[in-house]
Amino acid sequence: MTFTWPVALLLVFALPLVLGVYLLTMRPYVQELTVWDEQKQRTSFAAQWKLEEVRIISVDGTDVGWLQVAELPTEIRLQKFFVSPQYQRSGIGSEILSNLLATWRSTGKKIVLRVLKTNPARRLYERLGFSVVAEEDVTFRMRG
DSSP: OOOOOOHHHHHHHHHHHHHHHHHHHHHHHHHTTSOOOHHHHHHHHHHHOOGGGEEEEEETTEEEEEEEEEEOSSEEEEEEEEEOGGGTTSSHHHHHHHHHHHHHHTTTOEEEEEEETTOTHHHHHHHTTOEEEEEOSSEEEEEO
16 A cells, blocks of 8 residues: 655655754854854755655664755756764765666766765765766855
8 A cells, every 4th residue: 555645744744854954964064164044044945945856765764864856857956965964974875875876877867966065975976976067156066
């Protein structure tokens, strides 16, 4: 049997987890670049959040992170990819992203993302075949 949660109910359960992980994870990297403004971060998050693109990462029944992916006609954009700090450096991100990349690469589409210059996740992306294709003010654009 398959059960699909109504969007409103999923939003109630997913949003606190997703927003909490976003704020907790981004704060140290943003603070290296500029002053942390909680309200500005919440507003930025709300503008980018698209429930239909979000997937929760669960390990053994525990929600440990989330990702947001936009699949466009010519490219796949990894919009967001977060693993809660207490689960980082345990191989979860590598395993999830490796599996996704195998599927995405079979489409023939470009796979793109942006990462803050101060975010050590850049090393993960490079290890999995991404390279910097452009440098912006505080981010790198990468293609895999």
